[in-house]
Amino acid sequence: MNKEELTVGYMAKRCGVNVSTLHFYEEKGLIKSWRNQGNQRRYHRDTLRRVSVIKAAQKVGITLDNIKKALDSLPENRTPTKEDWQLLASNWNEELNARIAYLENLRDSLTSCIGCGCLSLTQCPIYNDQDKLATEGTGPILLDRKVSMK
Amino acid sequence: MNKEELTVGYMAKRCGVNVSTLHFYEEKGLIKSWRNQGNQRRYHRDTLRRVSVIKAAQKVGITLDNIKKALDSLPENRTPTKEDWQLLASNWNEELNARIAYLENLRDSLTSCIGCGCLSLTQCPIYNDQDKLATEGTGPILLDRKVSMK
DNA sequence: ACTTTACCTCAATATAACTTGAGGTTCTAT
DNA sequence: ATAGAACCTCAAGTTATATTGAGGTAAAGT
Numbered sequence: 090m091n092k093e094e095l096t097v098g099y100m101a102k103r104c105g106v107n108v109s110t111l112h113f114y115e116e117k118g119l120i121k122s123w124r125n126q127g128n129q130r131r132y133h134r135d136t137l138r139r140v141s142v143i144k145a146a147q148k149v150g151i152t153l154d155n156i157k158k159a160l161d162s163l164p165e166n167r168t169p170t171k172e173d174w175q176l177l178a179s180n181w182n183e184e185l186n187a188r189i190a191y192l193e194n195l196r197d198s199l200t201s202c203i204g205c206g207c208l209s210l211t212q213c214p215i216y217n218d219q220d221k222l223a224t225e226g227t228g229p230i231l232l233d234r235k236v237s238m239k
Numbered sequence: 240m241n242k243e244e245l246t247v248g249y250m251a252k253r254c255g256v257n258v259s260t261l262h263f264y265e266e267k268g269l270i271k272s273w274r275n276q277g278n279q280r281r282y283h284r285d286t287l288r289r290v291s292v293i294k295a296a297q298k299v300g301i302t303l304d305n306i307k308k309a310l311d312s313l314p315e316n317r318t319p320t321k322e323d324w325q326l327l328a329s330n331w332n333e334e335l336n337a338r339i340a341y342l343e344n345l346r347d348s349l350t351s352c353i354g355c356g357c358l359s360l361t362q363c364p365i366y367n368d369q370d371k372l373a374t375e376g377t378g379p380i381l382l383d384r385k386v387s388m389k
Numbered sequence: 390a391c392t393t394t395a396c397c398t399c400a401a402t403a404t405a406a407c408t409t410g411a412g413g414t415t416c417t418a419t
Numbered sequence: 420a421t422a423g424a425a426c427c428t429c430a431a432g433t434t435a436t437a438t439t440g441a442g443g444t445a446a447a448g449t
Contacts, residue, residue, distance in 0.1 A: 188342060
């Protein structure tokens with residue numbers, strides 16, 4: 090296989106995703122490909138990295154929409170440099186820290202509060218949760234909705 | 240309103256959820272109610288706590304299915320005691336710690352790896368992610384699938 | 390050359406966790 | 420007594436993130 094023209098099957102295997110997922114990402118504008126004579130997708134080697142970054146970001150809980158926004162900030166005309174990627178990474182790192190802090194906070198109230206036996210509803214932090222994150226959105230964690238991605 | 244017979248509207252307001260959400264939780268077996276003469280739902284005061292706990296657990300990323308399993312372990316015949324709730328809390332606390340550890344781990348590799356400029360695909364922890372959590376399931380974070388709830 | 394594997398498109402299905410809407414009933418306040 | 424708020428059921432819709440399947444084409448192996 091040409092070193093610079095990766096097939097979707099190869100991409101999928103290397104990235105640990107299904108072929109259909111790559112199709113899906115392409116449809117969503119997260120990755121790009123060109124076609125060979127027979128209309129089959131071909132990927133640039135850089136796309137491996139892109140997909141890995143998508144997966145890493147998802148683990149942080151960032152939605153595909155937001156990942157797309159971040160990736161859109163990468164240069165189109167050249168292979169992204171180390172600095173380009175580092176900018177992304179540092180943004181997500183902030184997110185990640187915020188999420189960790191949030192979970193730590195939650196943990197601290199969880200044991201002390203769920204198990205506390207208190208029924209003073211006006212005081213209990215779990216009953217009286219002002220946290221927007223708690224009431225917004227649809228999915229399991231959904232910290233994402235409220236966090237700006239710049 | 241009778242102190243022991245809460246209406247869905249009141250429940251919804253107190254818990255910060257929609258009425259439809261309470262219907263939904265009931266349908267899923269997460270909460271219970273009885274009906275008054277006119278077929279309207281009435282809730283026991285304990286249900287406030289139940290719903291709060293459901294929401295707290297969701298913030299940790301636990302799915303409704305797993306929350307249900309945990310709640311099912313509470314006694315039906317009596318109001319759950321402090322100890323009953325504490326047992327739940329400590330299980331979820333473990334989950335939470337695991338998730339925090341996971342995110343910390345991810346954070347540590349994120350900056351060093353996404354931004355590192357390395358293209359040694361055999362070594363980069365983001366390219367070569369053996370973590371089951373990363374490749375399973377469908378949602379944003381989905382740490383849940385793999386974690387047993389006992 | 391022929392077979393098998395990989396690829397293509399497009400539409401439908403899956404899952405979690407809800408929300409919305411239509412059409413109708415019951416409560417509550419004046 | 421009556422208006423308006425709150426409630427009821429049941430079906431369909433929503434969002435994110437894919438997966439699955441049908442029907443057909445291209446490429447690769449022998």
